[in-house]
Amino acid sequence: MMKIRVVLLIVTHFAVGVLGFGVGIYTLPILIAQSAPSEAAIEEVSSEARYTAQFRRDLKGSDALHWGEGTVSVGPKYISLTGRLAPGPDYKLYLSPEFVETEADFNRLKSTMVRVGDVKTFENFVLEVPPDIDPSKFTSVIVWCEAFGEFITSAKYQ
Numbered sequence: 001m002m003k004i005r006v007v008l009l010i011v012t013h014f015a016v017g018v019l020g021f022g023v024g025i026y027t028l029p030i031l032i033a034q035s036a037p038s039e040a041a042i043e044e045v046s047s048e049a050r051y052t053a054q055f056r057r058d059l060k061g062s063d064a065l066h067w068g069e070g071t072v073s074v075g076p077k078y079i080s081l082t083g084r085l086a087p088g089p090d091y092k093l094y095l096s097p098e099f100v101e102t103e104a105d106f107n108r109l110k111s112t113m114v115r116v117g118d119v120k121t122f123e124n125f126v127l128e129v130p131p132d133i134d135p136s137k138f139t140s141v142i143v144w145c146e147a148f149g150e151f152i153t154s155a156k157y158q
Contacts, residue, residue: 036124037080045080045126049073053141053155055083061102061151068143068153070124074135079116080126090147091119093127095138099156106144106151119143 055068062068070083079093093116100106117127129135136158143152 034120036121037126041126042080042082042124045075045078046073046082048077049075049080050136051075051157053157055081055085055143055153055155057153059101059151059153061105062153066145066150066152072141072155072157074141074157075129076135077129078126079129079135079141080124082124084124085119085122085143085152087122088145088148088150088152090145091152092144092146093117093119094142094144095133095135096140096142096154097138099140100142100154101151103149103151106142107149113142114138 051074053072053074055070055072056062057067057069059067066086066088068081068083068085070081073080073082085091094110094113095116096109096113098105098109098112100109114133116129116133119125119127139158140154140156142154144150145152
């Protein structure tokens with residue numbers, strides 16, 4: 001009877017530890033996320049945008065934990081989102097010459113893409129486009145989780 005109790009305690013403590021680790025991985029990015037930019041800041045950079053597109057939840061590579069929704073505005077100096085992204089760590093924004101909606105597509109085309117910068121908020125964002133990147137030479141914008149190699153969302157803007 002004592003052996004069963006010890007085994008049961010080990011199994012339950014291990015399960016709680018695994019669950020706690022998983023919850024921590026999910027909530028840590030939310031806790032350390034930067035504040036979302038103001039509506040005024042987004043409107044200001046969006047007014048200079050040459051292209052707009054929509055992040056949608058129903059892409060092939062999106063799921064309950066990896067998604068984005070909202071309007072993306074792409075201009076020569078800034079890319080902004082009025083919308084939301086699923087919380088996660090180490091998000092990067094890429095521009096691609098082809099539309100991508102799965103991890104396999106992203107990995108196949110990654111060498112043809114350019115990384116614009118880090119996405120550090122999950123509701124609205126504004127990223128400055130580096131001077132050596134011309135968004136008009138690309139067609140799509142992608143949010144990718146670099147740490148876990150996960151496709152989050154994408155939108156075709158031209």
